[in-house]
Amino acid sequence: MEEIIMKLMHTSLPEFKLKLQSAVIKQSPNKTFELKGIENLKSAKMQSLRTGRIEFAIQEIAEDKDIDKVEVVVMPRVPETMHTVIVKGIEKDGTCKKAILEVINIIHPTEEAELVDAKEVDDRRPPIGRH
Numbered sequence: 001m002e003e004i005i006m007k008l009m010h011t012s013l014p015e016f017k018l019k020l021q022s023a024v025i026k027q028s029p030n031k032t033f034e035l036k037g038i039e040n041l042k043s044a045k046m047q048s049l050r051t052g053r054i055e056f057a058i059q060e061i062a063e064d065k066d067i068d069k070v071e072v073v074v075m076p077r078v079p080e081t082m083h084t085v086i087v088k089g090i091e092k093d094g095t096c097k098k099a100i101l102e103v104i105n106i107i108h109p110t111e112e113a114e115l116v117d118a119k120e121v122d123d124r125r126p127p128i129g130r131h
Contacts, residue, residue, distance in 0.1 A: 010045035013038070023055040024070045027062035037074035057124070076108045077128065 011019065017035060035096070036123040054072070062070050085102040115121055 011048045011051045014045040016046045023058040027059045032069045034071045090092045
């Protein structure tokens with residue numbers, strides 16, 4: 001039962017990408033689509049509710065006859081994120097002999113970097129902490 005609930009609450013990364021691309025095609029098959037910002041993710045789970053909201057936003061953008069391409073950029077909302085760095089020493093047989101954990105803050109560009117030339121911005125995000 002828990003697996004079913006988790007499946008309903010989360011969308012896998014491949015399914016997420018497919019859903020976003022399909023949202024453009026559904027609205028206008030001739031428009032191009034580009035997804036940026038998650039190229040380095042090998043696997044992830046996305047919130048299903050938010051995935052649906054993003055699909056609707058894509059459809060809304062794609063239905064505009066003056067728009068030729070839909071571009072979706074995924075970036076951290078909080079520009080400074082803390083990450084764990086794992087330095088591993090791997091032996092010839094492929095096993096890890098030693099690992100050292102460190103931490104690093106990464107400061108990401110904010111949405112302003114992507115919105116420089118936007119004529120209209122509709123900010124539908126909830127306040128931080130209320131998502």
